[in-house]
Amino acid sequence: MPPKVVATINSTGRQAASFIRAAAAVGWHVKAQIWKREGLVFEELAELSNVEFVEGDLTGPQRNQILSNLFTGAKIAFINTTHWGDEVAIGKACADAAKRAGIAHYVYSSMPDHSTFGEDWKALPMWSSKFAVENYVRQIGIPATFTYTGIYNNNFSSLPYPVFRMELQNDGSFVWQAPFHPDDPLPWLDAEHDVGPALLQIFKMGSSHWKGQRVTLAFEKLTPLQCCARFSRGVGRPVKYVRGPIKIAVSIPSGYREHLENLQETLGDKRAPYFGPDLEYPREGRSIWEGYRGIEEYAREVFPIEEYNNGLRWMEEGSSSYAPSEHEGSVLGTDDGSRSSTRPTTPAGQAPLHISGAYTPRSHPEALQQDFFVGSC
Numbered sequence: 001m002p003p004k005v006v007a008t009i010n011s012t013g014r015q016a017a018s019f020i021r022a023a024a025a026v027g028w029h030v031k032a033q034i035w036k037r038e039g040l041v042f043e044e045l046a047e048l049s050n051v052e053f054v055e056g057d058l059t060g061p062q063r064n065q066i067l068s069n070l071f072t073g074a075k076i077a078f079i080n081t082t083h084w085g086d087e088v089a090i091g092k093a094c095a096d097a098a099k100r101a102g103i104a105h106y107v108y109s110s111m112p113d114h115s116t117f118g119e120d121w122k123a124l125p126m127w128s129s130k131f132a133v134e135n136y137v138r139q140i141g142i143p144a145t146f147t148y149t150g151i152y153n154n155n156f157s158s159l160p161y162p163v164f165r166m167e168l169q170n171d172g173s174f175v176w177q178a179p180f181h182p183d184d185p186l187p188w189l190d191a192e193h194d195v196g197p198a199l200l201q202i203f204k205m206g207s208s209h210w211k212g213q214r215v216t217l218a219f220e221k222l223t224p225l226q227c228c229a230r231f232s233r234g235v236g237r238p239v240k241y242v243r244g245p246i247k248i249a250v251s252i253p254s255g256y257r258e259h260l261e262n263l264q265e266t267l268g269d270k271r272a273p274y275f276g277p278d279l280e281y282p283r284e285g286r287s288i289w290e291g292y293r294g295i296e297e298y299a300r301e302v303f304p305i306e307e308y309n310n311g312l313r314w315m316e317e318g319s320s321s322y323a324p325s326e327h328e329g330s331v332l333g334t335d336d337g338s339r340s341s342t343r344p345t346t347p348a349g350q351a352p353l354h355i356s357g358a359y360t361p362r363s364h365p366e367a368l369q370q371d372f373f374v375g376s377c
Helices: 014-025 040-046 063-071 087-101 125-140 191-205 224-235 254-269 283-288 295-301 303-309
Strands: 005-008 029-034 051-055 076-079 105-110 144-149 166-168 174-178 186-189 214-217 220-222 239-243 331-333 339-341
Touching (some): 014 040, 014 191, 076 087, 087 105, 105 125, 105 191, 144 191, 174 224, 220 224, 224 239, 295 303
Parallel strands (some): 005 076, 076 105, 105 144, 174 239
C-alpha cells in the first residue's frame, strides 16, 4: 500500500515540524513547504528519508505555483499560516489550491476573533486573521477541521521577549509578569511534543469524524499561579507570578505591538476566556492524545536545555540554594481547575544540569530572528 501523502507549509515552525516528525515516524510521505533550506530545524527534518521539501516564498509572485507543486499528489494537509506577509491572502491561496488539488482532509490551525462574541472585547489582530481564513475555508467547502492551540510551554524564556519572559532574579529565582488575572484558567500545551501526535490521530480518524469541527489542542488548564507552581517544581527554583502590564524590552513590529495591547485589554483587563466562551479543554485534547508533556515536565527536562542553547548558563549553578519553600509555588491545579496544596517535590541539593553531546531538543531558531515571534500569543 502506498504511503499517505500530506502537505504542510511553514514547515520549520513549531506546529508543522512537530507534525512532520510524527507523520514521518509512521511512514507517511510529507511534502513540506519551506522558505529556505537553512536553519537547525530544516537540518533535522532533512535527515528524515520521507520528507520532500518544496522551497519558496508564499509572500511572493510565485505563490500559486509553489502551492500547486505542494498539493500535487497529496490527499491531506496541515496548514498553519503565520503573520509574515498578508496572512489572510496566503491562507485563502492555500485553501484555493487545496480545493483544486482535491485535498480530502484539510486541517487548519486557527484562533478565535474575540470581537465576534457579542461582548465588549477587542480582536487580537494575529488571531483574527486566522479566524478570517477559517471562515473562508468553510465558505469554499473543503472537508476541513480547525485546531485551536493553547499557550505553548515553549514560549517561556529568560530572554527579554514580551508576555512569557521568565525573568531570572539575582537570587536565582524566576518572576513571570503578565496581564492575566492570577485566578483565570489558561490552556497549555507543549507544541514541540504534542501537536504532531494529536494531528496524526485527527487525520487517522478522518474528515468524516472531524469535518467542520473546532478542536482544542490544550492539555492542561492552569491559572498563572498554578502554572508557576508546577514550573517551580520542575525547574527546582522559586517561580513567582506578578500580574502586571506587558513589558516590551526589545524592538517589535507595530502589528505585534497592537496585538499585545489588545491581548492586555481583552484577556487581561476584561478577563475574556482565552478561546472565547464556547470551546472546552483540556478533556478534548487528552481524549485524542494521552501522552502529552505538561508544564512541570517541560520545566524540568526541556526548559534548561532550550535556555542553554540560547546562550544562557544559569542552569550550571545547580539549584541547591533555590529549592522552593513550603509556601513558594505550593498551589497546584487539578484537572477540573480546583486547587490542592502540596509541597514541591524537587529535592534540594539537585546536581547542576549536564548538557551532553547527545541529541537534545533545539530552540526554535526563528525565535531569535528580528521581527518574528512564535507562539499562540
